[in-house]
Amino acid sequence: MNDALKKALLSVFVLYSSAIFFCYGQKPVRLVLLETTDVHGMVMPFDYIEKKKSDASLAGVEGYIKKEGFRHDEMILLDNGDNLQGQPAEYYFNFIDTVSRHLNSAIMNFMNYDACTVGNHDIETGHRVYDRVRKEYRFPLLAANAVDVNTGKPYFEPYTILKRNGLKIIVFGLVTPSIPDWLPLELYRGMEFTDMVEAAKKWMPVMKAEKPDLIVGLFHSGWDKNYDHKGNNYHPENGTAAVAYNVPGFDVIFAGHDHNAACEKIVNIAGDTVLVIDGGSHAQIIGRADVLFKNTDRSGRKRISVSGEILSVREYKPDSTFLAFTVNYDNTIMNYVDKVIGSSTATVSSRDSYFGSSSFTDLIHRIQLELTGADISFAAPLSFDVEIPEGKITVGDMFKLYRFENMLYTMKMTGSEIKNYLEFSYGGWLNTMTGPADHLIAFRLGLDGNPVMSGTRARLKNQPYNFDSAAGIDYTVDVSKPAGDRIRIKGLSDGRPFEEGKSYRVAVNSYRGNGGGGHFFEGAGIGKDELRRRIIASTDKDLRYYMLKYIEKKGTISPAPFNNWKIIPESWALDAGKKDYILMFGTQGVKK
DSSP states (O other), X not given: OOXXXXXXXXXXXXXXXXXXXXXXXXXXXXXXEEEEOOOTTTTSSEETTTTEEOSOSHHHHHHHHHHHTOOGGGEEEEEOSOOSSSSHHHHIIIIIOOSSOOHHHHHHHHTTOOEEEOOHHHHTTOHHHHHHHHHHOSSOEEOTTEEETTTSSXXXXXXXXXXXXXXXXXXXXXXXXXXXXXXXXXXXXXXXEOOHHHHHXXXXXXXXXXXXXXXXXXXXXXXXXXXXSSSTTOOGGGOHHHHHHHSTTOSEEEEOSSOOEEEEEEEOTTSOEEEEEEEOSTTSEEEEEEEEEEEEETTEEEEEEEEEEEEEGGGSOOOHHHHHXXXXXXXXXXXXXXXXXXXXXXXXXXXXXXXXXXXXXXXXXXXXXXXXXXXXEEEOOSSSSOEEOSEEEEHHHHHHHOOSOOOEEEEEEEHXXXXXXXXXXHHXXXXXXXXXXXXXXXXXXXXXXXXXXXXXXXXXXXXXXXXXEEESEEEEEETTSOTTSOEEEEXXXXXXXXXXXSEEEEEEEHHHHTTGGGIIIIISOXXXXXXHHTEEEEOSSOHHHHHHHHHHHHSEEOOOOOOOEEEEXXXXXXXXXXXHHHHHHOSTTOOO
C-alpha cells in the first residue's frame, strides 16, 4: 500500500469517526412536558363568581411559558380535562352564546396546546357542547376508554403522535370510567366507559409498534396513593395508580380529576421507573416533567434522565398578550354575570347549612319542590363557603347558590329508603358525640387525633356537596347515637303521617340520582339498575337555569329556613357547633 493510499484511507477514517462522534456524542436533547388539569373555567385572572381578581389562571400559565422562553421544538403543552365547567365564562359559551367560537377553544388554541384528555365535567356539558368544542380545537381531544357503542372504537382519539426535535412522542388519554355513576345517559349517549387498565393494556402494543421515543399517559383520573400495587383496593374512579403499576410502557403519567398535587416516581411490575405527576386544579399549579435524550448507539435515542416538579402559577404574572387577546371576552362575561335577575330580603350563607336547617340550602329545597311537585327534596350546599348578600341578585350569584350543571330528577323512594338515605348522609357529615366537648362536625383527623388543618381551616372528612338534608319532612338527628341510628322522622311537613312502607316522590339532582356520593347505593340500598327505573322525570336543562327563571319570575325572594330538622341533644350541638364553626371559618361572623 503506497503512502498516498494510506493517507486517503486515514482521511476517510477521521471523517467517519468525526461523524460518529457528532451524531452519537452530542449534547443531550431536552424535552419539557407541561400539564394543566381541572382548570374549571379559570382561564382568565378573574373569578366571575366572587367578582374579584385571581392570582391563578391560564394567563399565569402563559406568563410562565413566556418567562421560560421555551422553543416549540423542546416543549409539549397538555391539559387533563375538566375545563368546560366551573365558571360563568364557560357556562355562557356552553349554553348562552352557542354561535361564537367558544372561549375555551379560543384560549387553548392561542396557547398552542398539543393535546387534551376529556374530563367528566366536560362530558357533563352534553354532546352539543363537547362535540362543538372538539371541532374548534386545533389539537386532539383524547380518551381511549370512551368507546363508541356503535363502532366499538374510541369516540375521541385514543392517542396522538407529536414530533419534537427528531423525537417521536406518544400521548395517550384515559378518562375516569365512573361517569355513568354521576351523569344522566343523555349527556353521553352512544358512549360507554371501559376500565382504564384494560384499555391501557389493549393500546400499549399498538403504541409501541409506532416505535416512539417516549410514551406519556394523560389520565383524567386521580392518583390513589393508597393503592396497594396488587389491585386489592382498586377504585376505578381514581385508577391512575393501577395503570402506572400494572401496564409497563409508560415513561411519564399525568393524573388529574382529584384536584390533588403529587410528583413521585414508582417502579412498575416490569421493574421500570415511571414518573407520575398530579397537577392540582383551577390553574393553580403546573405539572412539569423534564426528559433528557442522548444518542448512545445506532439504535437511536436513549433517555438518560426523567425528572418532575410542581410549580405554583401564583408566582408568575399574567401574560400581557394573553390579557389583550381576552379583553373582549372579559367584557362579555362581566355584562352577563352582572345582569340583575331579582332581589333578596335577606343574606344567605352556606356556612349555616352545616349546623341545621338554613336559608341557603332551604332555598334550593324550595325551588326543587316547586319545580317538581315532589313530596320530599334532598339537597346539599355545593360550595363550602359562599354568601349571597341581601339586595340585588345577579346571574353570578346563581353560581354561588348552585355550583354544578346538574339536572333535576323526580324519583320514587319508599319511606324506609328515605330514612336510610339520610342516615348515610349524616353519617358522613356529623361526628358521634359523647358530650358537648366533642366535635359536632366530622373532620379529617391527624395522627394526634386533632382535625387536619388546611391553612387556618379544618378539613372536613367528606365533601360538603354530599351533606344532603331533606325538606318536606320533619325529623331530628341524634348525634349521641352511632351513625346509622340517628334519624327520627316525625311526619311530613304538611301534616301527613310518614310511613316507611309507603312510596314518595323525591326531588334530587342528577348527580345524586345516578348514584353519586353513594347515598342511593350504600345508604338506601338501591342497586344501579334499579336506580334508573326509579326516575320518574328529569328536567331538560340544568337546575341553575331553572333557578334563574324562578327568581326572575318571583322578582323578590325572602329566604328563610324551614326549621323542619334539628340536631339533638340541642345543647351539645350548640356548644360544639360554635367551636367547630371557628375551626371551619375563623372567628369572623360567629353568631353570639
